[in-house]
Amino acid sequence: MTHYEKTKYQLKGEIKDICCRDEYCRITIEAPAICHVAKPGQFVMVKTSEEKSNDPLFRRPFSIHQVTGGLLIILFKIVGRGTSNLAKMKAGELLDVIGPLGKGFHVANEQRHYLVGGGMGIAPLHFLAETISRYNQESEIVALLGARTAKELDVFSQLNSLNYLQVALSTDDGTAGHHGLVIDLLERAVSERGPGVVYCCGPWPMMKAIALYCRDKKMTCQVSLETVMACGVGACLGCAVSGSDVIGDGYLHVCKDGPVFEAEKIWL
Numbered sequence: 001m002t003h004y005e006k007t008k009y010q011l012k013g014e015i016k017d018i019c020c021r022d023e024y025c026r027i028t029i030e031a032p033a034i035c036h037v038a039k040p041g042q043f044v045m046v047k048t049s050e051e052k053s054n055d056p057l058f059r060r061p062f063s064i065h066q067v068t069g070g071l072l073i074i075l076f077k078i079v080g081r082g083t084s085n086l087a088k089m090k091a092g093e094l095l096d097v098i099g100p101l102g103k104g105f106h107v108a109n110e111q112r113h114y115l116v117g118g119g120m121g122i123a124p125l126h127f128l129a130e131t132i133s134r135y136n137q138e139s140e141i142v143a144l145l146g147a148r149t150a151k152e153l154d155v156f157s158q159l160n161s162l163n164y165l166q167v168a169l170s171t172d173d174g175t176a177g178h179h180g181l182v183i184d185l186l187e188r189a190v191s192e193r194g195p196g197v198v199y200c201c202g203p204w205p206m207m208k209a210i211a212l213y214c215r216d217k218k219m220t221c222q223v224s225l226e227t228v229m230a231c232g233v234g235a236c237l238g239c240a241v242s243g244s245d246v247i248g249d250g251y252l253h254v255c256k257d258g259p260v261f262e263a264e265k266i267w268l
């Protein structure tokens with residue numbers, strides 16, 4: 001195990017379990033050093049090339065879905081070479097992982113928390129919900145989860161079993177929950193329950209719409225951005241996005257400054 005800084009590790013973790021259904025996979029890796037310091041919203045960079053191959057050359061970023069004891073759980077969708085390789089791995093094999101990386105969610109000291117996720121952007125919300133509930137057992141935690149179709153939500157079904165979490169679903173095609181967008185769920189929840197702090201992760205247009213809605217309602221909103229990443233540690237500058245602040249060069253690096261940002265740092 002390589003010890004980079006006090007908060008970052010590179011290790012070869014044994015795969016304890018891997019299970020894929022259609023193109024969605026759940027992988028459990030023994031990684032106690034990473035689990036010990038991980039915060040919700042942080043991510044890991046995973047070497048997805050086979051043992052003696054460099055293809056793909058760059059590691060792939062994945063959100064930390066859950067930590068349980070020394071076990072790190074990632075949920076991923078097979079979209080290309082890296083994720084296809086990962087899906088072929090077997091329990092007992094070793095996986096090269098660096099993490100935890102980036103800045104995660106700031107758990108606000110508020111009574112009501114809205115966790116808004118779209119598609120695979122739902123992945124970091126499990127760890128976040130657990131953390132909020134641990135900090136404040138009295139807080140109201142509401143998860144609003146959107147996807148194109150019901151099948152995309154199956155991989156997150158464990159969220160329904162968290163007794164401290166109230167879950168509402170939306171799908172674009174109406175196959176589960178509300179037939180429409182996840183922002184409709186947020187608007188409804190805020191009008192019924194009242195304002196709260198919003199944590200959001202999903203496709204960019206969805207996050208922008210949620211961020212602007214929160215701005216209008218004067219609700220705090222944090223967004224977790226996804227970009228292509230080569231290094232994951234601030235060295236290649238490949239993950240730059242333009243922020244709303246024109247001071248300096250105006251760019252933010254998602255891997256180092258984020259992936260979680262206060263929404264107004266991205267959209268004013």
Ligand SMILES: Cc1cc2nc3c(=O)[nH]c(=O)nc-3n(C[C@H](O)[C@H](O)[C@H](O)COP(=O)(O)OP(=O)(O)OC[C@H]3O[C@@H](n4cnc5c(N)ncnc54)[C@H](O)[C@@H]3O)c2cc1C
Nearest residue numbers: 043060061062063075076077079080081082083123226227
């Ligand atoms: C901070 C962060 C956290 C992430 N967390 C997760 C996670 O928890 N679970 C997860 O499944 N993914 C997550 N991703 C996305 C994940 O990193 C990519 O899906 C992965 O790198 C794709 O690698 P690949 O080699 O399989 O695909 P590539 O060969 O790199 O790409 C294949 C094709 O898929 C497209 N593609 C790439 N990424 C995506 C994507 N996210 N969705 C749809 N199409 C894509 C590419 O444009 C290309 O056309 C995260 C990304 C970031 C930056």
Ligand code: FES
Nearest residue numbers: 232234236237255
């Ligand atoms: S991925 Fe290299 S600087 Fe962010």
